[in-house]
Amino acid sequence: MNTSEGKLLVGIDIGGTKTAVLLSSTPPEVIARKEFATRPAQGPERALELIKSGIHEMLAEQGADSTAIARLGVSCGGPLDRVQGIIQSPPNLPTWDDVPIKALLEREFQAECLIENDANAGAVAEHRFGAGKGCQNMVFLTMGTGLGAGVITDGRLYRGTNDLAGEVGHLRLTRTGPIGHNKKGSAEGWASGGGMAQVAQHAVAAALKKKRPTRLAKLYRSGGPITAKDIGVAARQGDKVARAVLETTGEKLGEVLAILVDLLNPDRIVIGGLAMRLGDLLLEPARRIMRREALELPARTCQIIPAELGESIGDAAALCIAMGI
Amino acid sequence: MNTSEGKLLVGIDIGGTKTAVLLSSTPPEVIARKEFATRPAQGPERALELIKSGIHEMLAEQGADSTAIARLGVSCGGPLDRVQGIIQSPPNLPTWDDVPIKALLEREFQAECLIENDANAGAVAEHRFGAGKGCQNMVFLTMGTGLGAGVITDGRLYRGTNDLAGEVGHLRLTRTGPIGHNKKGSAEGWASGGGMAQVAQHAVAAALKKKRPTRLAKLYRSGGPITAKDIGVAARQGDKVARAVLETTGEKLGEVLAILVDLLNPDRIVIGGLAMRLGDLLLEPARRIMRREALELPARTCQIIPAELGESIGDAAALCIAMGI
Numbered sequence: 001m002n003t004s005e006g007k008l009l010v011g012i013d014i015g016g017t018k019t020a021v022l023l024s025s026t027p028p029e030v031i032a033r034k035e036f037a038t039r040p041a042q043g044p045e046r047a048l049e050l051i052k053s054g055i056h057e058m059l060a061e062q063g064a065d066s067t068a069i070a071r072l073g074v075s076c077g078g079p080l081d082r083v084q085g086i087i088q089s090p091p092n093l094p095t096w097d098d099v100p101i102k103a104l105l106e107r108e109f110q111a112e113c114l115i116e117n118d119a120n121a122g123a124v125a126e127h128r129f130g131a132g133k134g135c136q137n138m139v140f141l142t143m144g145t146g147l148g149a150g151v152i153t154d155g156r157l158y159r160g161t162n163d164l165a166g167e168v169g170h171l172r173l174t175r176t177g178p179i180g181h182n183k184k185g186s187a188e189g190w191a192s193g194g195g196m197a198q199v200a201q202h203a204v205a206a207a208l209k210k211k212r213p214t215r216l217a218k219l220y221r222s223g224g225p226i227t228a229k230d231i232g233v234a235a236r237q238g239d240k241v242a243r244a245v246l247e248t249t250g251e252k253l254g255e256v257l258a259i260l261v262d263l264l265n266p267d268r269i270v271i272g273g274l275a276m277r278l279g280d281l282l283l284e285p286a287r288r289i290m291r292r293e294a295l296e297l298p299a300r301t302c303q304i305i306p307a308e309l310g311e312s313i314g315d316a317a318a319l320c321i322a323m324g325i
Numbered sequence: 326m327n328t329s330e331g332k333l334l335v336g337i338d339i340g341g342t343k344t345a346v347l348l349s350s351t352p353p354e355v356i357a358r359k360e361f362a363t364r365p366a367q368g369p370e371r372a373l374e375l376i377k378s379g380i381h382e383m384l385a386e387q388g389a390d391s392t393a394i395a396r397l398g399v400s401c402g403g404p405l406d407r408v409q410g411i412i413q414s415p416p417n418l419p420t421w422d423d424v425p426i427k428a429l430l431e432r433e434f435q436a437e438c439l440i441e442n443d444a445n446a447g448a449v450a451e452h453r454f455g456a457g458k459g460c461q462n463m464v465f466l467t468m469g470t471g472l473g474a475g476v477i478t479d480g481r482l483y484r485g486t487n488d489l490a491g492e493v494g495h496l497r498l499t500r501t502g503p504i505g506h507n508k509k510g511s512a513e514g515w516a517s518g519g520g521m522a523q524v525a526q527h528a529v530a531a532a533l534k535k536k537r538p539t540r541l542a543k544l545y546r547s548g549g550p551i552t553a554k555d556i557g558v559a560a561r562q563g564d565k566v567a568r569a570v571l572e573t574t575g576e577k578l579g580e581v582l583a584i585l586v587d588l589l590n591p592d593r594i595v596i597g598g599l600a601m602r603l604g605d606l607l608l609e610p611a612r613r614i615m616r617r618e619a620l621e622l623p624a625r626t627c628q629i630i631p632a633e634l635g636e637s638i639g640d641a642a643a644l645c646i647a648m649g650i
Contacts, residue, residue: 079622137486151588153483160590161462164623167587172580172618255497262492263476263588265485293497298489 011318016092073321121317123150190252254289272307336643341417398646446642448475515577579614597632
């Protein structure tokens with residue numbers, strides 16, 4: 001490991017639940033890593049202090065100090081001002097309103113700090129180190145609670161004019177339907193963890209009314225949310241209601257894929273989050289509808305595959321930002 | 326004018342109705358130009374001979390020969406094989422099946438020949454010389470009989486993996502509805518000249534059934550197609566049925582614009598063809614729906630404007646291809 005002056009990259013991945021700080025000299029390998037709960041309800045100050053102290057501690061453990069830092073990269077949810085380096089007010093970080101993280105960290109560590117939204121940085125990470133390796137045109141779909149995308153065109157990240165390209169969750173699929181991105185019938189309403197939970201609520205209610213059994217009944221009656229994980233478990237056990245929910249989500253995901261295929265004609269669409277966990281339960285109906293809806297040659301060309309970086313995507317994304325994307 | 330060795334660009338614009346050949350040393354200015362009817366029903370041979378003889382004649386009129394040619398550029402409808410330089414079988418050029426135009430013209434003129442589809446080349450032309458000047462991220466919509474698009478990302482043409490990016494006419498807007506691109510309810514079915522004719526047929530039939538007068542009744546009764554031009558003329562004369570047709574087309578165009586705005590976050594969407602002729606009759610409802618459907622900041626950022634090059638876009642597009650795009 002080389003900790004001489006200006007050789008280390010610092011990655012900072014700020015999520016709604018957890019924040020990680022890490023050091024690397026040869027991404028995506030990680031030399032040192034610390035993780036803590038973000039606790040956004042407590043305001044950004046505590047987390048910012050933990051980010052700073054965590055980086056200092058990791059450096060000290062390597063026998064280095066901040067002069068060893070080449071660049072810092074911060075990955076977090078948008079909206080953000082990438083040029084000014086300000087986290088504006090991500091939905092997953094309530095209280096983080098206009099946090100000038102670039103200036104704060106540059107002052108602390110006397111090194112350049114870049115910031116980028118997590119969908120864009122995740123797209124670059126999957127393209128450079130994961131399921132997108134070697135392809136020229138790629139869309140990375142983040143399918144978690146919400147639905148977002150990062151777009152690679154001709155091998156480079158395409159950000160759009162306001163850094164807001166790839167807002168695929170906001171596309172309308174139907175006039176009415178589950179809500180996502182504040183819009184009924186949107187792609188996020190249909191094809192995300194949050195959307196799947198809404199579809200499941202309706203499906204379980206309808207099944208109970210018809211006195212059809214389902215493993216999801218207990219969860220429904222307890223009034224708790226039905227998560228994508230619950231649905232996946234029940235579907236693998238053969239639960240028909242859970243399977244129908246996954247089929248609906250997969251088909252709507254397929255409509256989204258068809259739009260991306262017809263508009264962007266990519267080599268690959270790489271899907272993170274739920275697609276990694278649910279696999280073909282989700283991707284089989286998605287591919288079927290994509291092939292029905294999209295133009296034949298682009299549909300045949302485009303591979304639809306789960307992301308590869310798994311839990312490490314946040315680390316790799318933050319390091320890609322520190323590399324300058 | 327400089328006709329010394331290798332200084333002239335040759336543009337060749339092959340359309341379903343007309344073909345133009347032209348010379349330029351400083352695009353988009355044109356030194357010489359010849360035009361003839363393509364007559365695709367007669368096969369490609371006649372048109373190819375006229376292209377070759379037209380170029381030789383123009384060169385001779387300038388006191389030059391083929392050694393003066395720097396490069397030739399061919400613009401025509403897809404599908405085509407850009408790398409091999411083969412026109413495959415454009416819907417507007419029946420009988421032009423697998424015409425190796427690059428090889429034919431390179432042999433004839435001993436100069437490099439490039440080919441590109443007209444929507445892509447039109448996007449570059451509007452970006453370089455027309456309504457897209459100075460912007461980084463642009464979509465050029467060709468709204469004629471059909472609906473196509475060329476996409477500029479970060480100042481450069483984005484072609485996609487099979488040269489098929491921007492197939493916006495194939496996107497589905499509704500389950501049923503007018504047909505375009507062989508698909509019911511597609512964007513081309515709703516928001517193109519061909520789609521507008523279908524919507525008008527239905528609207529006039531419904532009006533006549535309810536004994537409501539419309540200036541389009543005579544056309545309808547004669548069994549002829551109701552063209553976008555007819556609808557525009559009647560709408561400007563205050564015809565309510567024609568206005569309603571334009572409103573529907575404009576609103577559906579707005580849905581397409583919203584998809585482009587949410588996915589690509591462009592500075593500008595430049596619309597050729599019908600938008601130039603119909604102006605705000607079409608663009609006012611389109612902008613209204615786009616603002617309702619798309620995310621607020623990207624919608625506010627994106628200008629929706631008619632193309633500027635008008636009738637000369639084919640010439641400028643062919644010259645952009647000869648320039649190497």
